[in-house]
Amino acid sequence: MSSAPAGAASQTEPPRTPFWRADWARGALWQALLLAAFVWLMWAAIDNASVNMRARGVPTDFGFWNRPAGFDINQTLVHFTSAGSTYGRAFTVGLLNTLLVAFFGIIIASVLGFLIGVARLSRNWMVARLATIYVEVIRNTPLLLQLLFWYNAVLAPLPNPRQSLELPGNIYLNNRGLFVPEPLFGAGFDWTLWALGIAIIAYYAVKRYAARLRVETTKRLPVGAIALGLIIGLPALAFLLAGAPLSWSTPVLRGFNFNGGVRIFPEFVALLLGLSLYTAAFIAEIVRAGVLSVSHGQSEAASALGLPRGRLLRLVVIPQAMRVIIPPLTNQYLNLTKNSSLAVFIGYPDLVQVFAGTVLNQTGAAVQVISITMAVYLVISLVTSAGMNLYNRRMALAER
Amino acid sequence: MKVRASSLCFAIAAATTLGFTGFANAQSGDKTSRTLEQVKARGSLSCGTNTGLAGFALPDDKGNWTGIDVDLCRAISAAIFNDPNKIKFVPLTAKDRFTALQSGEIDVLSRNGTWTQSREADLGLLWTGVNYYDGQGFMVRKKLNVSSAMELSGASVCVQQGTTTELNLADYFRSNNMKYEVVAFATANEAIKAYDSGRCDAYTTDQSGLYSERIKLTNADEHLVLPEVISKEPLGPAVRQGDDQWFNLVKWAHFVMLNAEELGITKANVDERLKSTVPEVRRLLGVEGDYGKALGLTPDWGFRIVKHVGNYGESFNRNLGEGSRLKIKRGLNALWNKGGLQYAPPVR
Structure with a gap:
C-alpha cells in the first residue's frame, strides 16, 4: 500500500478533497484488495494442489499430450488410430x-x-x-x-x-447405424465448385440490378427463377462438361458389418x-x-x-x-x-x-x-x- | 487517472500476494503418511469398490456388500477394529477410481484393478498384491457361430472406458491385423446393456467379469465366452504412495488370508487352532511373538482376520467358486503348492 501516495503526488490542488477521500481512490482501493484476495486464493489453491500432487507422485505437467494413446475411438472426424495417434489427437477427436x-x-x-x-x-x-x-x-x-x-x-x-433395412439409393439401416453411399470426387470436380461460386456471385449481381430496375422503372424481374437457373444450371453444366467426375462408394455387407460409404452412428x-x-x-x-x-x-x-x-x-x-x-x-x-x-x-x-x-x-x-x-x-x-x-x-x- | 488507478491495483495485489507466500506451503504439509491414524480416528475404513460386479463387490439382498474384493476390506477392518463391518464402502466406476484414491477420498482401492507399470509410476499408486489372477476375454452370441476371437475381424465390441481392457483390445486387434469398432461406455452396466441390445457383436472384459456379467443378460444361455485370454490381468488392491506402514498393512491382510489357507486355518477352526503347537500357526494367530506392532496393530491381528473373514480359499469359494452362482475354478488362483500362483511370504 506504500505505493498509493506516490500515485497521488501529481494531483495537488489545494481546495480539492484529499485523494484518499476521493471516490475513485476508495473505489480503486477496494477493487485492488478484492483482486489481491482473489489472486491469492487462486494461487494458494494451485500451489496447494501442485505440492500435494508432487508429494503423491502424481504428474503435474502436460507431458502426456504427445504420448501415444493406445486406445481406439469409433466416430472420428480426423484420422485416429490406436497405433500412432497421441492423447492430443484424442482431444481433437473428442x-x-x-x-x-x-x-x-x-x-x-x-x-x-x-x-x-x-x-x-x-x-x-x-x-x-x-x-x-x-x-x-x-x-x-x-x-x-x-x-x-x-x-x-x-x-x-x-x-x-445381416437383416438390415434396405432403403432406396443403397442406403442401409441397422442397429450399427445408417449407412449411406459416400461421394467420391474425381479430377475436374473442382470446376463444378467454381461454377457454383460464380453462380452465387451472379445471383447477387442480378438481385441488385433487379432492385435498381424496380426503383427506376417499376419493372419486376423474376429474380427467384433466375437464381434457381443460375445456381443449379451453371454447376450442372460444368459438371457435365468435365465428364461427370463423381462416383459413389456404396456400403457392402462384409462379415459382421457394412464396409464403405458414410456411416451415421446410432449414438450420434x-x-x-x-x-x-x-x-x-x-x-x-x-x-x-x-x-x-x-x-x-x-x-x-x-x-x-x-x-x-x-x-x-x-x-x-x-x-x-x-x-x-x-x-x-x-x-x-x-x-x-x-x-x-x-x-x-x-x-x-x-x-x-x-x-x-x-x-x-x-x-x-x-x-x-x-x-x-x-x-x-x-x-x-x-x-x-x-x-x-x-x-x-x-x-x-x-x-x- | 484510469491508468494510475489500475497500476495501483496491481501494486497492491502484488504486495499482498507476496506477503502471503508462506501460508499455502505451510498448509500443504504431508497428509499422506498417516492413513492408519486417520482410519482409527474416523472409526471406519473408507474402501473403494466396484459399483456392482458379482463375485468381487456386490450388495446382497439385505444390502450387505459381498465379494472377494469386499472381503479384503473386511479383513483390514477386522485387523484394525476387531470388527469386519467398520467400513464405508465407496462404489466407484473404472473412470473415477484412481482419482478417488489419489485425492484421499478412500483409504484403499479394492476394485478388481489391474496392476500395471504406468499405474504405479505415473498415477502415484502402489499395488499391494494380487488377490485374483485374471485375463481378458470376449463374450459373443452363440448364433454368430464364432468359436475363436481370431474370427472377430470387423466386429463391433462394447467395452468399459478407462480400463486396461480398452487398451488390450486395441493391441489385440492391431497385432492380429483385424479391424473392429469400439463402443466405449462409462460403466460396465451400460456397456453390457448395449451388448445385450445388439449394438455390439462382442463384449470384452476380464474373464471373471464375463462370467459375472453374463448372469445379467436377458438370456444368459445364448452367450458364449470365447477361449482366448488376450492379456495378463493381475487384479489387486491399491494404496497411495508415501505411507509404507499402510501399504504393509493392506499387503499383509491379504497374505494372512493366504497363509491361513495354506496352514489349514479356517473361520470355523480358528479358535481351536489357537492351541496349536505348530510355530507358523502360533505366529500367524498372535499366540507367539508380536508381529502386529510394526503395522500399528494388536498381536492378534491375524486371528481377527481369519475369525471374521476366513481364509483366502473360503473367501474365493463363497464369492466366486463352487459356493457361488459363478462357479469359477481356482485355476491360477490356487495356492502355489496346489498348482496355482497364490503365494504368500511367511509371517515371522
Whole structure:
C-alpha cells in the first residue's frame, strides 16, 4: 500500500478533497484488495494442489499430450488410430465430435423450436394443444432420461446388420447405424465448385440490378427463377462438361458389418435427437414469448396497410420479436452445447467421454485434463455468445 | 487517472500476494503418511469398490456388500477394529477410481484393478498384491457361430472406458491385423446393456467379469465366452504412495488370508487352532511373538482376520467358486503348492 501516495503526488490542488477521500481512490482501493484476495486464493489453491500432487507422485505437467494413446475411438472426424495417434489427437477427436453434435443440435433445435413456438399460438385448437403437450412433457422430464430413452428407442427396433433395412439409393439401416453411399470426387470436380461460386456471385449481381430496375422503372424481374437457373444450371453444366467426375462408394455387407460409404452412428443420432428435442421445447417458449411481446397494434397497422399475412410476419412481427428472442436463445444454445457432455452415458465419443474419461484415466493427470476440458467449454460458450451478441446488435432497436 | 488507478491495483495485489507466500506451503504439509491414524480416528475404513460386479463387490439382498474384493476390506477392518463391518464402502466406476484414491477420498482401492507399470509410476499408486489372477476375454452370441476371437475381424465390441481392457483390445486387434469398432461406455452396466441390445457383436472384459456379467443378460444361455485370454490381468488392491506402514498393512491382510489357507486355518477352526503347537500357526494367530506392532496393530491381528473373514480359499469359494452362482475354478488362483500362483511370504 506504500505505493498509493506516490500515485497521488501529481494531483495537488489545494481546495480539492484529499485523494484518499476521493471516490475513485476508495473505489480503486477496494477493487485492488478484492483482486489481491482473489489472486491469492487462486494461487494458494494451485500451489496447494501442485505440492500435494508432487508429494503423491502424481504428474503435474502436460507431458502426456504427445504420448501415444493406445486406445481406439469409433466416430472420428480426423484420422485416429490406436497405433500412432497421441492423447492430443484424442482431444481433437473428442472436441470435433462435441462441436459436430452441438452444431447440428443448434440448427435442428432452432427450426423445431420456432415451428412449435408458432404452433402454440396457432388458432387451430388441435395444433396448439399438441404443441403445448410437447413442450410440457419434454420440458418437465430430465434430459439424461430422455437421452437413455432415445438411445434405446433408436436401437431396440432396429435389426442386426445381416437383416438390415434396405432403403432406396443403397442406403442401409441397422442397429450399427445408417449407412449411406459416400461421394467420391474425381479430377475436374473442382470446376463444378467454381461454377457454383460464380453462380452465387451472379445471383447477387442480378438481385441488385433487379432492385435498381424496380426503383427506376417499376419493372419486376423474376429474380427467384433466375437464381434457381443460375445456381443449379451453371454447376450442372460444368459438371457435365468435365465428364461427370463423381462416383459413389456404396456400403457392402462384409462379415459382421457394412464396409464403405458414410456411416451415421446410432449414438450420434440418439444424442442429436435427445438434445435437439429437449432444447426445442425451451426455444418454443422463448419464441412464443417473443411473438406475444409484439404489440397487437403493430400487426393491425400492417394489415391496415394491406400487407399480406406472410410479409406481415416477415417484415413487421418477427423483426420485433427477435429483439426479445435472441438473448434467451443464446442461453439455450449454450445449454445445448454443455448438455452434450451427457454423451458419456450413451457411448458417444465427445470431449468428456474421450478426454475427461479415457485420457484422464490412462494418464492420471486429473487436474490438467479437467482444467483443459473446462477451458474448452468456456471458450465454446464465449464464442457462441459473442456471435449471438453480434447478431443481437444488428437486430436491436436503433435508439437515438 | 484510469491508468494510475489500475497500476495501483496491481501494486497492491502484488504486495499482498507476496506477503502471503508462506501460508499455502505451510498448509500443504504431508497428509499422506498417516492413513492408519486417520482410519482409527474416523472409526471406519473408507474402501473403494466396484459399483456392482458379482463375485468381487456386490450388495446382497439385505444390502450387505459381498465379494472377494469386499472381503479384503473386511479383513483390514477386522485387523484394525476387531470388527469386519467398520467400513464405508465407496462404489466407484473404472473412470473415477484412481482419482478417488489419489485425492484421499478412500483409504484403499479394492476394485478388481489391474496392476500395471504406468499405474504405479505415473498415477502415484502402489499395488499391494494380487488377490485374483485374471485375463481378458470376449463374450459373443452363440448364433454368430464364432468359436475363436481370431474370427472377430470387423466386429463391433462394447467395452468399459478407462480400463486396461480398452487398451488390450486395441493391441489385440492391431497385432492380429483385424479391424473392429469400439463402443466405449462409462460403466460396465451400460456397456453390457448395449451388448445385450445388439449394438455390439462382442463384449470384452476380464474373464471373471464375463462370467459375472453374463448372469445379467436377458438370456444368459445364448452367450458364449470365447477361449482366448488376450492379456495378463493381475487384479489387486491399491494404496497411495508415501505411507509404507499402510501399504504393509493392506499387503499383509491379504497374505494372512493366504497363509491361513495354506496352514489349514479356517473361520470355523480358528479358535481351536489357537492351541496349536505348530510355530507358523502360533505366529500367524498372535499366540507367539508380536508381529502386529510394526503395522500399528494388536498381536492378534491375524486371528481377527481369519475369525471374521476366513481364509483366502473360503473367501474365493463363497464369492466366486463352487459356493457361488459363478462357479469359477481356482485355476491360477490356487495356492502355489496346489498348482496355482497364490503365494504368500511367511509371517515371522
